[in-house]
Amino acid sequence: KNEVEQSPQNLTAQEGEFITINCSYSVGISALHWLQQHPGGGIVSLFMLSSGKKKHGRLIATINIQEKHSSLHITASHPRDSAVYICAVASWSSGGGADGLTFGKGTHLIIQP
Amino acid sequence: ETGVTQSPTHLIKTRGQQVTLRCSSQSGHNTVSWYQQALGQGPQFIFQYYREEENGRGNFPPRFSGLQFPNYSSELNVNALELDDSALYLCASSSKSSGGLGYFGPGTRLTVL
Numbered sequence: 001k002n003e004v005e006q007s008p009q010n011l012t013a014q015e016g017e018f019i020t021i022n023c024s025y026s027v028g029i030s031a032l033h034w035l036q037q038h039p040g041g042g043i044v045s046l047f048m049l050s051s052g053k054k055k056h057g058r059l060i061a062t063i064n065i066q067e068k069h070s071s072l073h074i075t076a077s078h079p080r081d082s083a084v085y086i087c088a089v090a091s092w093s094s095g096g097g098a099d100g101l102t103f104g105k106g107t108h109l110i111i112q113p
Numbered sequence: 114e115t116g117v118t119q120s121p122t123h124l125i126k127t128r129g130q131q132v133t134l135r136c137s138s139q140s141g142h143n144t145v146s147w148y149q150q151a152l153g154q155g156p157q158f159i160f161q162y163y164r165e166e167e168n169g170r171g172n173f174p175p176r177f178s179g180l181q182f183p184n185y186s187s188e189l190n191v192n193a194l195e196l197d198d199s200a201l202y203l204c205a206s207s208s209k210s211s212g213g214l215g216y217f218g219p220g221t222r223l224t225v226l
Binding site for chain 2: 004033035040042043044045086088100101102103104105106
């Protein structure tokens with residue numbers, strides 16, 4: 001079973017700061033997802049990574065497969081970025097079926113004006 | 114905003130009752146996964162359906178069951194509800210063409226009294 005650890009659990013920062021959220025996992029994966037969850041529960045998929053780096057607007061996600069580690073960065077953070085950011089990994093059982101995603105507990109980010 | 118919808122948005126049941134939650138998948142997606150998210154925790158994988166068949170299951174008892182229909186929409190059924198079943202239930206749809214990237218619905222919040 002894959003163990004997914006995120007850090008920090010909680011992060012409060014000032015508007016404009018550069019934010020980094022980290023995710024590490026214990027077993028090889030087929031893909032890693034970064035998700036954003038706002039109060040009320042709706043989840044938005046931000047990125048899916050299997051290698052390298054992806055950028056979308058002010059968000060950047062990187063993954064190091066050898067080190068089993070990924071980071072999500074937010075540049076020029078804004079109060080509307082306040083949300084829970086969740087890392088989730090996808091793996092396949094030995095039988096070829098789907099194990100679904102294994103989620104981290106999330107990082108609760110608050111950006112203050 | 115994704116094309117994944119869930120109904121109902123909120124539901125209150127009593128212990129021992131049965132509940133059915135519904136999910137319509139993103140157009141073109143043939144895989145639906147269901148997750149349970151307890152308060153303050155990351156989502157936990159319940160099961161996945163691919164082309165109307167269960168394609169993987171997490172550590173949930175048999176009283177959690179599901180269906181997928183020819184249009185790829187899906188139902189999650191929970192029998193003999195327990196207090197600990199109170200949670201946000203999320204579904205996500207995906208396909209090989211989406212690269213496995215799951216699009217999440219807004220969730221159904223179930224409260225068991």
